[in-house]
Amino acid sequence: MRVTTDFWVSALMRRVFGEGGFAAILSRGATEAGAVFVLARDRFGTTTLYGPAPQTSYDSARPDERQFSLLESTEDASSIDARLERERRFDPDIWVVEIESNSPVQDLIALTKP
Known part of the structure; x- marks a missing residue:
């Protein structure tokens, strides 16, 4: 069973805060199943956007795990x-979470390889 988006985002934020980083919800989407986009900012001024991975990226052994890809x-x-903004026009129920973490992003979210 897949956890709700609201629960998943809360867990991500707690993990980031627990490691001494910062996290904020920039846009709150559908509580149960909104798509999540993660903005990661580093100390050098680079902003990286991660979004939901294509369905073909999901592992059949772990179908409930949220997968992300570098956008x-x-x-x-x-x-x-x-x-x-284009994503919001397509789906107004998206979540946007901004993080500034001391940990690498791949330690916080599951990334797929292109």
């Missing part, structure tokens, strides 16, 4: 804002 990495935050 964009840039120093120009306006391009990421524009991309998120």
Whole structure:
């Protein structure tokens, strides 16, 4: 059984805070099943956007685990804002969570390889 998006986001935020980082919900979507996008900012000014991985990336042995893929990495935050706006037009129930973590992102979310 897959946990609700609200629960999953709360767990991600607690994990980031527990490791001394920062996390904030920029956009709250559907409680039960909204798509999650994660913005990771580093100390060098780079913003990286991760989004839901394509369905073909899911492992049949672990179908309930949320998978993410790298969508964009840039120093120009306006391009990421524009991309998120396009995503919102497509699906208004998305979640956007911003994190600044001391841990690598792959330790916090499950990333798929392109």
